[in-house]
Amino acid sequence: MTEETGRYGIMLVTASSRQEADAIAESLIQAKLAACVNLLPVFSIYTWQGTVHHDEEWQLLIKSERSRFDELEAKIREIHSYEVPEIIMLPIVAGSQPYLQWISSQVQE
Numbered sequence: 001m002t003e004e005t006g007r008y009g010i011m012l013v014t015a016s017s018r019q020e021a022d023a024i025a026e027s028l029i030q031a032k033l034a035a036c037v038n039l040l041p042v043f044s045i046y047t048w049q050g051t052v053h054h055d056e057e058w059q060l061l062i063k064s065e066r067s068r069f070d071e072l073e074a075k076i077r078e079i080h081s082y083e084v085p086e087i088i089m090l091p092i093v094a095g096s097q098p099y100l101q102w103i104s105s106q107v108q109e
Helices: 018-030 066-079 097-106
Strands: 008-015 036-048 051-065 088-091
Touching (some): 008 066, 018 036, 051 066
8 A cells, every 4th residue: 555545545334224325425425525425235234232133224435535534424423323333444555546636636625
């Protein structure tokens, strides 16, 4: 991972519905916190409060700069319905320079 690619990340967030996922994505794009958000239907199996759950959810793949994590997390928590939402940032270890530059041009302080 170079210093240049290391500044970018993909944030993973699951939402309870397509409507909630849309609202989160739209909010992040409008606030210039994310360059792009992909929405994917997923089926999740997890334990919450001692019970195993099997739920249809929506996975958000959020492309941004890693330095914006705190702002992204705060904005997501404002909108999200879960008590403890998945909010994970993974570093991009390599990427097309034109695409990474486009992320920077879309994510403005």
